[in-house]
Amino acid sequence: MAIRFAKRMEGLKESEIRELLKLTEKPEVISFAGGLPAPELFPIEEMKEISKIVLEESGTQALQYSTTEGFQPLREKIARRMNSKNKTNVTKDDILITNGSQQGLDFAGRVFLNEGDIVLCESPSYLGAINAFKSYGSKFIEVPTDKDGMIMEALEKILEVTENVKMIYVIPDFQNPTGITWTLERRKKFIEIISKYEIPVLEDNPYGELRFEGESIPSLKSMDKKGLVIFLGTFSKILCPGYRLGWTCASQNILKKFIFVKQVADLQSSSISQREVSKFIDLYNLDNHVKKINEVYARRRDLMLETMKEEFPEGVEYTYPEGGLFIWVELPKHLDSRIIMKDCLANNVAYVPGGSFFPNGGTENCFRLNYSNMSDDRIVEGIKRIGLILRKYMAVKQNI
Amino acid sequence: MAIRFAKRMEGLKESEIRELLKLTEKPEVISFAGGLPAPELFPIEEMKEISKIVLEESGTQALQYSTTEGFQPLREKIARRMNSKNKTNVTKDDILITNGSQQGLDFAGRVFLNEGDIVLCESPSYLGAINAFKSYGSKFIEVPTDKDGMIMEALEKILEVTENVKMIYVIPDFQNPTGITWTLERRKKFIEIISKYEIPVLEDNPYGELRFEGESIPSLKSMDKKGLVIFLGTFSKILCPGYRLGWTCASQNILKKFIFVKQVADLQSSSISQREVSKFIDLYNLDNHVKKINEVYARRRDLMLETMKEEFPEGVEYTYPEGGLFIWVELPKHLDSRIIMKDCLANNVAYVPGGSFFPNGGTENCFRLNYSNMSDDRIVEGIKRIGLILRKYMAVKQNI
Structure with a gap:
């Protein structure tokens, strides 16, 4: 057998x-x-200094179990940073700390997707997200994109004729794999459309701060009045990936489900890593x-x-x-x-x-x-x- | 809507x-x-020293992405330690690093359990495992226990009459919540039974090394000739929980599935935490x-x-x-x-x-x-x- x-x-x-x-x-x-x-x-030098300080100041807490939601001061700093960089209006209570944003992607699949449910995504889209959603048995409809991002007429047509679209997954800033960034107009139209259909949107934003030229464009999350957009961020690209720290920002009814899943998935992210990254933001200038x-x-x-x-x-x-x-x-x-x-x-x-x-x-x-x-x-x-x-x-x- | x-x-x-x-x-x-x-x-003092050394010796690797399976020297040390403490005969290739053993529990549910599948467990059993399995829609049959562990006659009777038993979850050493340890006789009988039915067994062993008196008893994993036992270990109780590091040890056909899941779940566990714990074992005496x-x-x-x-x-x-x-x-x-x-x-x-x-x-x-x-x-x-x-x-x- x-x-x-x-x-x-x-x-x-x-x-x-x-x-x-x-x-x-x-x-x-x-x-x-x-x-x-x-x-x-x-x-490296900064983190050497910081790990010493964190262990001196709060060694017992840094090495102990902590809360599932994450280290509160770090969540506060993330909320402030998002409000500044991504034009959102969120607080620490809207933030769950995850192991990189990959864990947020996986949790989204777990929270939303039944076998056979349809996910819409940009064509092409991020491999790691596709694999995570596939592992929950989802199907995909690829929405065509051009140099300005997802094509809204195509999205509308698909939504008009498709039942059971459970989630839309997008990377509006410097997309993986294309590097394309959605224009403001596309974003506005997108929010209009998803507000009508009331479909949850996963806005994956690992690269948003890595802008070399031009003006940053407000996040989908910042335009969302209906609590449909789930924003994923990470320290992997703006600091380093080794700590495996990212975050999910979502409205309470959705975030609550993510927190349940985090609890059964691995209880919490690393206490000491969270305190170290938080201390980095205190002592150095992340910008x-x-x-x-x-x-x-x-x-x-x-x-x-x-x-x-x-x-x-x-x-x-x-x-x-x-x-x-x-x-x-x-x-x-x-x-x-x-x-x-x-x-x-x-x-x-x-x-x-x-x-x-x-x-x-x-x-x-x-x-x-x-x-x-x-x-x-x-x-x-x-x-x-x-x-x-x-x-x-x-x-x-x-x-x- | x-x-x-x-x-x-x-x-x-x-x-x-x-x-x-x-x-x-x-x-x-x-x-x-x-x-x-x-x-x-x-x-705390030791980890202060260690974090400095790790960042000095291998800062760029410690802060970078790494392999899904985990840091190879740490996997080698875990295999050696298991072979010494748990009487197994395993190598690094049988080990996947996870975020505490909770992640191993959750992965087991994800790898094995369809909606409605039956898990057998000790009555009572660990809350965090129960919740993880329930999140995959499993049902439970509780097997009675006494002061010597799970009662084998009860287990046999259940297996004789029950279809669709997909997994058996047990904590044979200082069980959570009872503190009970299975006798050698019970373990031998258990392996005999599960070898007959060929049902995967999740041997959760977070406390095995915390023995205050008496002789340690070989793990189920060490007695398993059919590659059915999946062993979960953790550094949370023998070092500290703050790094969120545990491991899953299983035969190749099973471990491969766990590695797939780890890849989509969060890519890998923290590079720096793995190197720090590995270095602790090098420089200090964990025993x-x-x-x-x-x-x-x-x-x-x-x-x-x-x-x-x-x-x-x-x-x-x-x-x-x-x-x-x-x-x-x-x-x-x-x-x-x-x-x-x-x-x-x-x-x-x-x-x-x-x-x-x-x-x-x-x-x-x-x-x-x-x-x-x-x-x-x-x-x-x-x-x-x-x-x-x-x-x-x-x-x-x-x-x-």
């Missing part, structure tokens, strides 16, 4: 992409595949730290885009991100980025093939590039190598 | 017990209600630290039991735990510990009413006492107060 697993486990298969990404971990590979922050910007990050990432984005312009053959399209971590590349329809990736790996350079970002599959002529985690010289060298390979593939087609 | 949540959320209600326990958090309350370790034993904990807890257990002997009225029964954190008290059947708890709170003393530890309810004449978290004088004073209240309730009955 074989061990019988739950039905929901059938959807979770060995990810082809995960296996591929393991090959990118060798040090000789110039990898644009991950979504890792630049480690050279981590505040200045983010500014430092943005200067480096902006330079790397520019360098990557410039090199792409020179090295990528004609007919290859890509986005221009005003912030965040990613550039999205589209090849002519007949090319398959999974096949090209094998050539890339043989030349010690890597990206993420785009297919996995489409929950319903079927689109393979695109890939995602990350510019935050590689040094200037490796960015230039890596893009040159990809460019050479792309030229080869483009040439083959032309010769047919 | 109200927001529609997933069906599974219907089972998760505001816990009466959680509301009650909030009242025990006032400093003037002598609370035997929690399951908190003694904070005065936390290695000596556990010995220190056991000396203090043994004294507190003795003091609590002695005071109970003097102060509790005749007719009140309680367990004698050889280790762990808890004593389980049984009152005459007509008494309801929830009602008595109100009197206790009015006298600034608290325990956990026992009803919540029975997944199917219906037993209210018992409560759980924790002795690890209170000073000697408060233990004596608190037990005296409870004794006085119990005498009053016992007297009322006699007068009827």
Whole structure:
């Protein structure tokens, strides 16, 4: 007799992409595949000082169990920061601390999704969210996007004819994987539409503060009058990912469910990590730290885009991100980025093939590039190598 | 239109017990209600030193994303420790790092349980596990226990007549809430039975190392030849809970599913916490630290039991735990510990009413006492107060 697993486990298969990404971990590979922050910007000296202070000032509390909702002073600081950066009007009582925003994504699936429920998302969308929702048996309808974000006419049409849309998942700021940011007009229209249909919205905002140019645009959460928008934030990209701290901000009736789930899922997030990050915000200037990050990432984005312009053959399209971590590349329809990736790996350079970002599959002529985690010289060298390979593939087609 | 949540959320209600326990958090309350370790034993000075070393030696890795499975050197140390303490024969590849063992409990529910599946557990059993499994829509059959652990004849009878038993959840060492430890004979018989039926077993072992007297008994995991036993461990009770680090040890076919779930649930546990705990094990003697904990807890257990002997009225029964954190008290059947708890709170003393530890309810004449978290004088004073209240309730009955 074989061990019988739950039905929901059938959807979770060995990810082809995960296996591929393991090959990118060798040090000789110039990898644009991950979504890792630049480690050279981590505040190591500051955190050394801070861990000492936290353990001196409140060692017994930092090492003990604490509340499920999270460390109150940290929740207060998050609420204030959101009100300033994301134009919301929230308090600590609207905030639950989670293990990165990935846990907020997973909890959203757990709180809302029955087997067969439909999630709407941008096409393409974030792989980690897609997998979390799939693990609850959800189906997806992909809403078309353009350079201004989700296309509202498409969204309306889908909502008009579709029963059982349970949740809409979006990343309006520097989207993963495209780097695209929704315009204010799109956001306003979106809130109008979802207010009419009263569908919960998961606004995933890990990159919002990583803006290199232009003005930041108010969050969906800030425009929501009906308590439909659940906002996910994280310290992974503005401080560092190692503490695994993020947050969920939602109206009381929804947040209460997330807190129940947090209680059974792992009781609480780390007491000491929460106190350390909270103390960092007290003693250092997080805004200045983010500014430092943005200067480096902006330079790397520019360098990557410039090199792409020179090295990528004609007919290859890509986005221009005003912030965040990613550039999205589209090849002519007949090319398959999974096949090209094998050539890339043989030349010690890597990206993420785009297919996995489409929950319903079927689109393979695109890939995602990350510019935050590689040094200037490796960015230039890596893009040159990809460019050479792309030229080869483009040439083959032309010769047919 | 109200927001529609997933069906599974219907089972998760505001816990009466959680509301009650909030009242025990006032400093003037002598609370035997929690399951908190003694904070005065936390290695604060050591962790101060360690956090400095970890950030100096490997700051960029400690603050960066890491692998889903967990920090390899820590997994190696856990495997070695299990092989020594729990008589297993496992390697790092059998270990997944989780956020405390609560996350392992929740993952087990997620990996195995469909709506309506049956979980067998000891009667009574751990509240946090019951709630995690219930959140996946499981049903429970409670297997009777005595002072030697689960009663094997009862287990066999249930398995003979019950379809769809998907998982058996047990805490064989210093059980929560009873403090009872299974004898070697019971364990052998248990393995014989589950090997026949081939049902996965969740062996929850947060307290195994907290033995004050007698010889430790091999884990179920160590006797399992069929890869059916999933072992859950944690640093919360042998080091401190603040880092939220535990582990799941299981055979490859099962562990693979847990790793999938960890990936979608929160990507990974904290990189820096894992490195800090790993470094503690390198630089300090965890065995000596556990010995220190056991000396203090043994004294507190003795003091609590002695005071109970003097102060509790005749007719009140309680367990004698050889280790762990808890004593389980049984009152005459007509008494309801929830009602008595109100009197206790009015006298600034608290325990956990026992009803919540029975997944199917219906037993209210018992409560759980924790002795690890209170000073000697408060233990004596608190037990005296409870004794006085119990005498009053016992007297009322006699007068009827």
